[in-house]
Amino acid sequence: MxxxxxxxxxxxxxxxxxxxxxxxxxxxxxxxxxxxxxxxxxxxxxxxxxxxxxxxxxxxxxxxxxxxxxxxxxxxxxxxxxxxxxxxxxxxxxxxxxxxxxxxxxxxxxxxxxxxxxxxxxxxxxxxxxxxxxxxPWAIYYNKLALAKAGVAPPTTFAELLASCDRLRAAGVAPITIAAKDLWPLAGWFDYLDLRMNGLEFHQQLLQGKLSWLRPQLAQVFAAWQQLRDHHCYDSDSAALDWRASLPMLYNQRAGMMLMGSFWTGQLPSRKINEIGMIAFPKIAAAESTYEEAxxxxxxxxxxxxxxxxxxxxxxxxxxxxxxxxxxxxxxxxxxxxxxxxxxxxxxxxxxxxxxxxxxxxQFFDRDSHAEFAARAMPILREFAYGQLSAMEAQRKLEAERNRDYGPLSGKP
The missing domain is CATH 3.40.190.10 (Periplasmic binding protein-like II)
Known part of the structure; x- marks a missing residue:
């Protein structure tokens, strides 16, 4: 620009x-x-x-x-x-x-x-x-034709999301386009998994450096994220694309879904508008309060x-x-x-x-945390999402960066 x-x-x-x-x-x-x-x-x-x-x-x-x-x-x-x-x-x-x-x-x-x-x-x-x-808002955007081709309904639960990844891939459609070159789209996936599983207060305290990344609640978040890896939900072809370059994957039916802020819809060709749907990020815990990225x-x-x-x-x-x-x-x-x-x-x-x-x-990963921490943490999230780090390796690296930016925790981490 x-x-x-x-x-x-x-x-x-x-x-x-x-x-x-x-x-x-x-x-x-x-x-x-x-x-x-x-x-x-x-x-x-x-x-x-x-x-x-x-x-x-x-x-x-x-x-x-x-x-x-x-x-x-x-x-x-x-x-x-x-x-x-x-x-x-x-x-x-x-x-x-x-x-x-x-x-x-x-x-x-x-x-x-x-x-x-x-x-x-x-x-x-x-x-x-x-x-x-x-x-x-941030939300899951989906291609109606791609999901219909695979016989998939828009997922409202995390279990349905995982199942939809399997069925989309079996139908020859990349389940989720991710635009990982920009790093922040993957950070949005961490945000939502943590918000759905641990709530807003925990999420904000974590990103403000007040909680350790080694907490068991975070192990559960990374375990859920591991399931997305295990079900091959992320499209490997979009890993090298920035967010703008990844958009045709969705609206041309090469990918089924995308997690993104609504700002992207300004890039959507008018002839494709009716082919795209929008849903909230799926529920994970049955009794959770619903918090959104906005x-x-x-x-x-x-x-x-x-x-x-x-x-x-x-x-x-x-x-x-x-x-x-x-x-x-x-x-x-x-x-x-x-x-x-x-x-x-x-x-x-x-x-x-x-x-x-x-x-x-x-407010999003890099707005709810210090800029210096976010810049070092988001590449770690990407490495985990694409299988280059185990959950424990990612948590340890993130905790080291938290300590570097925010300092040692006093009392219970």
Whole structure:
């Protein structure tokens, strides 16, 4: 993707001499459509607040991730920043880098229109520190024709998933395309196995370095993952493909299923839409609560914001249904507000229904853990998934990386 970073200075309908206040904001954009959506929203904000000189900088995804740590730790940071929900936001709060959003919550009712599971991603010790913009589900996507060819119904339990792998392979169809070149698609499989077997709190504590990877609960997760290996569920041909290159495997009936975030559906040819179905990751434990992977995009105010009142106005504006709907539509995501209209895009409404039934959201392996740990851990998960490591070898290597990044555990591991 072409890199872009553009600074926009917007002043509503008044001249420079009439500016009574200023405001700086830096946001992330993954594509030109999202850039234009931020630009349009900024123009609308300036028209509604003509006395505020708004300087908005829109930065390409990877460049933004590189710049964010320096902006957060700056002595004079931007007033408003884009962040991901979860551990990154919590870490910034604990470092004193973000301001609590007390007045925005009192000034309007946006919190009442967002799922509790989503609000928890921006809440630290009971206080809000961010405004959720959008989020999206991970799910199992399947090719209806490929499954029908093998006489397979969409699996709702782990046992059914294993059986479907056997029947798809017998029918000459790769059971699951995995895009292992990117590493993170395989991390999504670990996330879901752990969420289904051990729950959200255990999963989050594990990825935050508070639990040992040698715990028996993790041995059970790797044992379940071993069953996917034993049933030859993963397509070896897709191991060298990145996520975009692996998509035709699914929509051209060369693979039966894929675990992926809903963002991929923007790459789906329109003529193939009706051939693809979507289901939640299968159940494993009978009495489990259902937790889902649902990464969230968030706006925050920095603790050293020079223009706090104006920043609060900006955040309130971006919490309105119309703005949230426009931003979410630009990227094929779900608006955080439940009363905001959902774009007429494939699977979005089904995704909202799936997430509305969840007991909580995780943010994904590399968002729920330190970046340094995730970068070293994901190759280990790949080695296990493709049979290069035993379960115990993988657990020991992951525990060594946990200790390296988070330090020794005190008390019961």
């Amino acid at each position: 072409r890199l872009f970073a553009l600074c926009l200075v917007l002043s509503g309908l008044l001249g420079q001499s009439a500016w009574a206040a200023e405001l700086t904001a830096v946001v992330l954009s993954v594509n030109p459509q999202q850039y234009l959506a931020f630009h349009n929203a900024a123009q609308q904000f300036s028209a509604a607040h003509p006395a505020i000189k708004l300087t908005l900088r829109v930065v390409e995804n990877e460049q933004y991730k590189r710049e964010l740590p320096a902006m957060l730790s700056s002595a004079s940071p931007p007033d408003v920043l884009f962040m991901f929900g979860g551990v990154a936001l919590t870490d910034a709060v604990q470092k004193g880098q973000l301001a609590m959003l007390d007045r925005p919550g009192q000034a309007n009712d946006w919190q009442q229109h967002m799922p509790p599971a989503l609000l928890r991603l921006v809440t630290v010790e009971g206080k809000p520190y961010g405004v959720p913009l959008s989020y999206y 990464p969230a995009d968030v706006l925050v105010m920095t603790a050293k914001a020079a223009h706090r009142q104006e920043a609060e106005q900006f955040l309130r504006f971006f919490a309105t249904p119309a703005v949230q709907a426009a931003l979410a539509s630009a990227t094929g995501l779900l608006p955080a507000r439940q009363d905001a209209p959902v774009a007429n895009a494939p699977f979005l409404r089904q995704g909202r229904t799936l997430l509305n039934h969840a007991g909580g959201f995780s």
